[in-house]
Amino acid sequence: MHRRENFGEPMNNVCDAIDEILKKHPDVEVLFPVHPNPQVRELIHGRWANADRITLAEPLDYVDFIQAMASCYFIMSDSGGIQEEAPSLNKPVLVLRAETERMEGVTAGVTALVGTETKTVFAAADRLLNDEGFYAAMAEKPNPYGDGKASSRITDHLKTYHF
Numbered sequence: 292m293h294r295r296e297n298f299g300e301p302m303n304n305v306c307d308a309i310d311e312i313l314k315k316h317p318d319v320e321v322l323f324p325v326h327p328n329p330q331v332r333e334l335i336h337g338r339w340a341n342a343d344r345i346t347l348a349e350p351l352d353y354v355d356f357i358q359a360m361a362s363c364y365f366i367m368s369d370s371g372g373i374q375e376e377a378p379s380l381n382k383p384v385l386v387l388r389a390e391t392e393r394m395e396g397v398t399a400g401v402t403a404l405v406g407t408e409t410k411t412v413f414a415a416a417d418r419l420l421n422d423e424g425f426y427a428a429m430a431e432k433p434n435p436y437g438d439g440k441a442s443s444r445i446t447d448h449l450k451t452y453h454f
Contacts, residue, residue: 292387293326294369301407302334305367305387308412313344316420321345322359365419365426367405367412374402375436383429385415399435400428 292302313319325335325347339345351359360366361380366373369387377384378401385405386397396402405415419426 292369293328293331294388296389297369297387297407298330298334301387302331303338304407304409305412306335306338307409308416309345309367311409311413312416312420315417319344319420322348322363324348324351324356324359326350365416365429367416375434378402378432378434378436379439381430383419383426385412385419387412393436395435399432401430401432401434403429 292305297305309321313321321344323335323339323345325332327350336347339347357376357380360373360377360382363382365383365385366377367385367387368374371391371393374384374386374391374393374396378396378399384396384402386402387405387407389404389406391397391402391404393402397404403415405411419429
């Protein structure tokens with residue numbers, strides 16, 4: 292989480308939801324790459340510096356971040372880029388915002404707009420953890436942002452031109 296709209300109470304609400312998830316699901320672990328903004332760092336480190344089953348990490352480089360996304364079960368984020376990338380890895384995304392500019396993912400069912408209210412975030416995460424059909428419905432749909440083959444299509448198309 293890094294958006295200004297989520298500073299303060301909204302971020303605390305999401306943290307409360309994560310605490311509830313960890314209480315209910317003793318097998319769940321959380322990786323939280325902490326944004327460098329001081330408002331984010333102070334809240335998150337102040338709350339979870341020594342928490343069990345929560346790993347606070349410095350921001351990850353791209354390769355490590357993709358590896359982390361590929362290794363996780365699902366993602367909770369307010370990041371637009373993650374909303375676009377995670378579906379390529381078949382990872383459901385709970386979008387921690389009231390609205391998003393990337394409605395294609397919501398419409399396609401690969402992301403869910405859950406906001407930042409504790410009960411709503413917890414309920415969505417709990418459902419992903421408990422309802423295999425719901426999880427599969429989000430994870431197994433095609434990425435609405437593309438299939439990753441654009442560069443080969445462009446290359447093939449350029450080969451047809453005679454310069």
